[in-house]
Amino acid sequence: MVPVAEPISRLSAQLARLPGVGPKTAQRLAYYLIGAPEAQAMELAEAIVLARKLVHHCPVCGSYTDTSPCAICKDPKRDDSIICVVQDARDVLAMEKAREFNGRYHVLLGALSPMDNIGPDELRIRELEERVKEGGIREVVLATNPDVEGEATAVYIARLLKDYGVRITRIAHGVPIGGNLEYIDGVTLARALLGRRDM
């Protein structure tokens, strides 16, 4: 029984709930926060509280924002006629970093997963259908994850929207740029072959 002061073990336990933070890392971080300048620890605590107070889902696209609607939804320079559908708010960030897409977004807040009791009603799929129904949309790009749930979600949405006269596309699957063929799995290589294009 190592006698750790209760506030330290409580802090460790809370830090250990973060993704990718094991008990050893949590303990190291706890001791670091106790030994760091007090202002730094307080600024972190305040940043957590403030983020939870000010950040909410954008009522239009569903991504995280502290304004209503979010910066992307209210940007007049973006193309209203194309919507990119992603699973999570973080995917919007990843997509923006690619600097290739200038339309609007729609965040589903998850993917269909019957095993976890996540059906269409648990996601922002109805809101997507409403946006398409309102008109003015030419294309919906389905950028859900390239895994079982993401594919199922893309197929579901494609079927749901097929009668609205909009073009439904799916981001390409293939070998990642900079990758080494030797290390790429067979399923990805097969998809890369099927999706081959003339040069």
Add this chain to the structure above:
Amino acid sequence: MVPVAEPISRLSAQLARLPGVGPKTAQRLAYYLIGAPEAQAMELAEAIVLARKLVHHCPVCGSYTDTSPCAICKDPKRDDSIICVVQDARDVLAMEKAREFNGRYHVLLGALSPMDNIGPDELRIRELEERVKEGGIREVVLATNPDVEGEATAVYIARLLKDYGVRITRIAHGVPIGGNLEYIDGVTLARALLGRRDM
């Protein structure tokens, strides 16, 4: 320019100040904290604030505690005649996990490092000398880190205490248990040879 809401980027920036947390991990953690149940985020923030409010250095040994003195210093079952000197509060934990030491501790809160302007007065060395001067101590085990600063600190303390008639020892250097000779550096192997014992 990826438009991230200001409270999210502030939280990311604060998380990125933690040791071993790079900007990507910080962003992942920030989004996680925003998406997690609100109670979980608040519990983490509160745990940080509470730890800073309740935890202080033990007035006797210098390790972190929320009581005065700390649990180890006031444990009547421990041996008062032997003091283990370590650099940081976390080292007390590591030592306790080894379940081999049943004396008292003295945390220096660092090691001598002229490059960083850390001299004897910046550490809790005077307090150690006071404890030895008060009497009743038979042995001081120097368990500072096996690096340049730790060795220099051990040598400094050994010289400082040599006239008090207490036994001054240094923890053994050698090959770690479970290690593979092939992967152990030459300096450690040399120390292991020099410190060899009859079987």
